[in-house]
Amino acid sequence: MGDLEFKSAVETTLKVIGGKWKPLILCHLTEGVKRFGELKREMPEITQKMLTQQLRELEKDGIIHRKVYTQVPPKVEYSLTEYGQSIREVLDVMSQWGRRHQKRMREMDSSITK
Amino acid sequence: MGDLEFKSAVETTLKVIGGKWKPLILCHLTEGVKRFGELKREMPEITQKMLTQQLRELEKDGIIHRKVYTQVPPKVEYSLTEYGQSIREVLDVMSQWGRRHQKRMREMDSSITK
DNA sequence: CGGTATCCTCCGAGATACTG
């Protein structure tokens, strides 16, 4: 486990799905195909610039697909690629551990309060 | 999967083990108990300040244990707590996905070069 | 509607020096 490959692989994963917005965006896209405005509405705190930027990076990494409808007004749909579906299990494990950790933190807080 | 809890749990995990240095530190500590200087030597690029800072945060989150030997010269040992052992599986999944992604990226590169 | 293009802010992280 301590080998170099292991460590660099972990860092690769964090480069692709880490950061402030990507995990959230990916969670939303696991629900299905979404339009740009739809994603924006579901994440009110993200700026248009950041949403565009992060989506472009995920697209470059092959995780998501960007489908442009050439029409007026424009319509753009985002979805996980078949390959992109594979991060689901990573998100799942991270979510499970996070839930456990949240619970633990709450318990520690209340034991101090007592 | 798309529920609020799921998303916040993923973010919680990234807050605890994400960032530039924590995954690396944790990988090293999965190998066993390490002294401060030992970790520093194994990660030459990290500054003393960042190493200390990140270790403190991991300690606060209950992931690692800090054992101080009151002696001169000082000796401090770091190790995963029993609870901390549980991030192993998270790191494992992330590493597996990362390895897969690295391979995929290499293949895409070479298909362009051709 | 789904973006660019600029400009700006803030803080994560590095460099360096000092210390119990």
Added chain:
DNA sequence: CAGTATCTCGGAGGATACCG
């Protein structure tokens, strides 16, 4: 040996305005 204490800076991320 294992740290603090400052100072500094780049770049991630935000605010705002404009565009096809």
